[in-house]
Amino acid sequence: MDAKYLALIIFCYILGRIQGCLIGKCFSKSPARVFVTEGQHVRLACNLCNASTPLDMSSLQACRFNITWYKHTSEGGHKNILGEADRITYEETSLGFWPVFVNDTGSYSCSVFNRTYNVSSAVTSLNVHKYERLCDVHFFDHVETIGKEHKLSCPNLEIYNSNEDNIMWVKNCKDKVHTGNTYTISKVEEKNAGNYTCVLTLGKDGMQYNVTRTIRLKTRDHIEPFIPKLIYPGRREQIDVELGVATEIKCKAILGYKNNEHCMLYWLFKERDFDVNGEDPVYESRKSPVREGNRTYQINTLVFKRIEAEHLNEPFICKLNCPETDLNGTVTLLEKGKRDCSLIFLLLFTTLAVIIIIAVVYARFKIDLALCFRDLISMDETLQDSKEYDAYVLLLKSKEALICAEVEAFALKLLPTILEQKFGYRLCIFERDVLPGTASVDEMLYYINKSRTLIIILCAEYIANDSSMYGLMTGLHQALVEGLIKPILIEYIPIRDITFLPLSLQLILKSDRTVKWTNESQPQNSYFWKKIRYLMPAKYTKAAKRS
Incomplete structure (x- = not known):
């Protein structure tokens, strides 16, 4: 026996064992649905498994693997598709329709087998619709923000290995807008919304057939990212209270355009937090976020059953903790009629000091300032x-x-x-x-x-x-x-x-x-x-x- 012929037989045997193991161990894909308009060309791929390496038709045939396509009947059985005057063809691992008709609607599957293995693909549902215009009834939805760049690529054309120059883009079934595999909108505007159909034209036996995909582009307004803010209290708030009287202090924060589940709003006193709706003399009363206009607010109330002396002149901290920010607001309780006057004295002292400094500077440099002003305005x-x-x-x-x-x-x-x-x-x-x-x-x-x-x-x-x-x-x-x-x-x-x-x-x-x-x-x-x-x-x- 010739050495080259023997080597070929050994190679096919080994490749067949490897491919057979690969096919036998693959998991079938989930059922696929294909929508197409009558009169167009369509191909159904034999997607046998989730393996990253696609099936190689030449390797399968060399090693005596066979691929057979079936159409499932309404009675639960299936029939072998042998072709119909070259209108239905086997094209490597795919099934082609030149063109497709309404009565081709149904469920299809492929089977790969040899003497050892026989594996069937998941069912592919083919839906053929009568439609006089070019546009499809099935859409690939895209949403883009106004003002941004958006690229439209004709989806699911990998099986055709086509030249992108053969693809024509049509908007809303009438306006030709581009030729090429990708249509780029440099700056999306509201008027760019609509249905974009990409049309691939293929020839067979002197006839031309279309393959179409339609993308439905929707636009949305640009919304600036919102950083949560603490509305009340500010950094240093003071409230006059009476001893023995019940009091409530509300901490209010704006979370954004929707409820921000990652934000926490809570009170602290001397680095200790409070129970929620508890029986303690001081506790937190939390409510669900509320909507006001297009914003979401959170209110957390600190409830004092009665004001005690230990609550006075100490800061109660309301803390807003979010991934984007970390803010604190403080409230200090002062006994009514005994407000701390140190800030007032400090303000008065600062004002008096500023007045004295201005007076001294004016007295010292009055003449220089006056002469400078005269020269400046050419008096x-x-x-x-x-x-x-x-x-x-x-x-x-x-x-x-x-x-x-x-x-x-x-x-x-x-x-x-x-x-x-x-x-x-x-x-x-x-x-x-x-x-x-x-x-x-x-x-x-x-x-x-x-x-x-x-x-x-x-x-x-x-x-x-x-x-x-x-x-x-x-x-x-x-x-x-x-x-x-x-x-x-x-x-x-x-x-x-x-x-x-x-x-x-x-x-x-x-x-x-x-x-x-x-x-x-x-x-x-x-x-x-x-x-x-x-x-x-x-x-x-x-x-x-x-x-």
């Missing part, structure tokens, strides 16, 4: 008031020549250098701007009336020069009585005794419109010059903005 108070000068400078000369020279240098050089050149003010200085030989009294009064501010430079208690005194009194009269001009008193040298000064000067010295010159006053960003600018009318210049 200018020198517009449209018909005044020619921002300030009239009145120098009160001392009897001492050395002091007089020092003050004149300040008034005639330093003061205009800073205020005029740096900050854009226009000054009227009698000694500099009034022509010699004119009537000093009249000229002084004239220029004072054309100025917005009267700057008085004072360097000693003793004042000489009658014309200056006259101008001083005239200007002070307008400033203090008529209110036509605002005074600024510069105390260049400290005044030891103010009683020698006129009363009007004494009043200004005691007011906030006095500025004292010190050794630190030289820089233009010193407190001295800031206060001079603060007392002067607001005037916007680019130089002031940069400072």
